[in-house]
Structure formats: C-alpha cells, structure tokens
Amino acid sequence: MQVFEMRGTFCFQEHRDPVLFSPVRTMDQWLNSEETGEPFSHCLCCKVPLVEIDAPWLVNKEIIHDECVLEYAICQPCRDRVTDQLSEESKKSVRNFLETEIDWETRIQEFMLEHDVTARFQQCISCAMPRDQLDGFGISALFDSSGALVTGPLPLLICLPCIGKMTASLSEESREVWRDFLTKNFPGPPSDSGFPGFL
Numbered sequence: 591m592q593v594f595e596m597r598g599t600f601c602f603q604e605h606r607d608p609v610l611f612s613p614v615r616t617m618d619q620w621l622n623s624e625e626t627g628e629p630f631s632h633c634l635c636c637k638v639p640l641v642e643i644d645a646p647w648l649v650n651k652e653i654i655h656d657e658c659v660l661e662y663a664i665c666q667p668c669r670d671r672v673t674d675q676l677s678e679e680s681k682k683s684v685r686n687f688l689e690t691e692i693d694w695e696t697r698i699q700e701f702m703l704e705h706d707v708t709a710r711f712q713q714c715i716s717c718a719m720p721r722d723q724l725d726g727f728g729i730s731a732l733f734d735s736s737g738a739l740v741t742g743p744l745p746l747l748i749c750l751p752c753i754g755k756m757t758a759s760l761s762e763e764s765r766e767v768w769r770d771f772l773t774k775n776f777p778g779p780p781s782d783s784g785f786p787g788f789l
C-alpha cells in the first residue's frame with residue numbers, strides 16, 4: 591500500500607485512506623478528484639461550477655509512482671484561452687506527435703470492442719506499455735456540458751516518456767505558458783509537472 595506524501599503542487603489530506611491505484615478502479619474512481627473522492631465541481635481557472643458552464647470540460651491528472659501529483663478540471667473556454675497563448679509551431683509539433691505517434695485507427699477499434707471504458711487506462715495510448723509497468727502517466731477525459739463522459743479519442747492514458755516525446759519540440763515560450771498556468775492555479779512551490787494536459 592502506497593503512502594502519500596506532500597509533493598509538488600498538490601497533496602492529499604492526511605488521513606485519507608490511500609486505496610487509490612489498485613489494479614481495479616471504476617471510472618468514477620479514475621475521474622473523481624483524488625483529493626475529495628467526489629466529481630470535480632469547479633473549473634480550476636474561472637472557478638465557476640462546471641454544471642453552470644454551458645461548455646464541455648476536461649479532467650486531467652498526472653500520476654507518478656502511484657501518487658497523484660496534479661489534478662484539475664478545466665472548462666473548454668479556459669482551456670482555449672491557455673492554448674491560444676501557445677505558438678503555432680508548438681501546436682503543430684504536438685499535433686504532429688498525435689497524428690504520427692498514435693495509431694488512432696487501431697486504438698479506436700480496440701476501444702469500440704472493449705465495453706469497459708476503464709480499459710483505456712490499462713496502457714499508454716501511444717507506446718501501448720501496460721500501466722503497471724509505468725513509473726508515471728497522465729490521463730485526460732472529456733465531459734460534455736451536461737456532465738456526461740464523452741468517449742472518443744478521450745479518455746486516454748499517456749506515459750511520461752511519450753509525454754516527453756510529445757512536448758520535446760515545444761518552444762521555451764510555450765513551456766512558460768504551462769509553467770505560468772501551474773503557478774497561477776496551484777498553491778505551493780512551482781510544480782515540475784511535465785504533462786501539459788491542455789494540449
């Protein structure tokens with residue numbers, strides 16, 4: 591059993607039972623806040639209740655050594671405001687990774703054959719390395735404006751090395767956008783989180 595510690599931008603309440611990354615988790619366990627055990631209720635940036643926002647929202651988490659080091663929900667308008675600050679070149683390099691390094695056709699076929707949506711979190715979307723062999727990974731899920739999980743390319747899991755590849759060509763300015771986002775929205779020392787979930 592993993593014991594959680596204060597780390598980075600995010601920490602757990604002290605007495606929370608850390609039955610978190612057991613091999614079998616329900617979709618709710620995956621997508622609820624690890625901190626509260628409840629669904630995310632507010633957008634990280636605009637602080638508006640998600641149910642009151644007439645737009646889809648994303649849930650992103652970064653998990654390293656069985657510990658959630660970063661988690662948030664962000665509404666589409668706020669996410670767009672962040673990604674608008676990224677350079678065209680950076681956006682292009684990420685798009686290029688997504689188009690060439692992920693076999694979407696195969697993945698989507700697998701997803702469609704597999705009725706259990708949590709199966710998407712069993713391996714990296716890009717290199718297909720099983721989750722139990724990963725040191726760290728990010729997950730992303732999209733909800734529609736009514737709060738229903740959207741199953742398309744998301745939800746997905748991507749491992750840290752693949753995130754590294756995806757972000758390898760980001761410009762310094764674009765990295766700064768991500769660092770700013772973390773500093774503005776999370777208390778504590780700046781995180782070294784490498785998963786720009788808004789890409």
Ligand SMILES: [Zn+2]
Nearest residue numbers: 633636665668
């Ligand atoms: Zn927002």
Ligand SMILES: [Zn+2]
Nearest residue numbers: 714717749752
């Ligand atoms: Zn991978």
